[in-house]
Amino acid sequence: MGKVKNPFLVVNPKSYLYGKKILQLAESTDKIAEKSRLQIFFTCPFTDIRYIREHTHFIIVTAQHMEYLKPGRGMGHILPESLQEAGAGAVFLNHAENPLTVSQLSKTIIRAKKLGLITIVCADSLLEATAIAEFKPDILLCEPTDLIGTGQVADDSYILKTTEQIKSINPDIAVMIASGITTAEDVYNVIKLGADGTGGTSGILKAPDPVRRVQEMAEAVLQAQRDRKNVTGRQ
Template identity: 55%
Template sequence: MEIQAPFFVFNPKSYFYGDQLLKLAQKADFLAEKYPHLTIFITAPYADLANIAKQTRHIIVTAQHMDGIEPGRGMGAVLPESIYQAGVRAVFLNHAEHPLQLAELVQSIKKAKELGIQTIVCADSLEEARAIAVLKPDVLLCEPTELIGSGKTSDESYIQETNKAIKEIDPDIFILQAAGISTPEDVYHTLQLGADGTGCTSGITEADEPAKMLEKMIEAVNRAYEQRKEKHNENRT
């Protein structure tokens, strides 16, 4: 499934699992079918990936990490071929909660490309984003570590600087800005600043009604899409 911008990532980390997460994934799947011009990624704990992939059709089922290893030795590692066979078509790499050394990151990206798994690679700073862009990930997540889960979004200058720097290196890389996203308004505002996509964890997992919050955030992504389309049409006339 090709990525279409704007897109949204729901990353429940280890807050949700099992039937609760499956129901949210199916809700996202319904919304992805309703808005086919958007892309929706859903991550899950490893044990839930295959079940979610079997019971959804329109979302991109995403692993929260993957090791760049070949079948064989690797006790306790996340084998790329295994998660691909489970239905995974995207993977997070170098998240602040699971950082990688450069050599490990290079190998994981290479392995993902071989299998057709799209990569969402995390960068903590503008300098790190520039360095990672050279590796040509599919999506580059620009997220200062100190803002993760804080409810405070990246400031406008950080978003605009990282957007510009990455696109100058490789205009084909999609840019994900997701630090501190907690409301549908945060989603809309971040996309209006030029990000290709955004995402959320605690804003959904801690909501009184997670499914309703997920829906509102995806509706905010669609509003941003509609406004972009309107501006594009205006520029053509």
């Protein structure tokens, strides 16, 4: 089964890139992951999963969604086994752009775990995050929906309170804070404050040089981890 290695970075092009353009970013990100030894999740459209997996070695190719159905009937739905077979190592669930009901989410997390897929589960509030924590996702992405894509990061108190509360429920859950993340400085701050990981979409894709922005973010994650360790002794 896949394992989360803290800290980590998520490069999330959503559906802004596809085909050759997303492969170019994936290959460049793969080189960054190799050199930095940082665990980097890279999301892509379903049809590009195998394409990207066959051309990369160090990033964790991540599906944007899946369902809990099993092989058999299910025309038009997303079969977990097909994602795994294509090369996905992780999956996003319950994103604000594709939310799930509580019942769907619990069943889908179970299916993903059985297949060894790392689950990155989104929550739009601390209340929802604490509820979802009971399902034991691998990574809990706590991002206020109204901050997604705004360039405005959640305030320090939110990051501190969210991380502390989720860890009190289950210390094995990795906490990710990502809404509004735009710059390497944003990345540094959320990791320094205690988050296990972060990532971005518009902050990367709208940068003058997206590859350089990924590099800067990766360096910021690692620097924040070093600085946090020096202050607290925490790994």
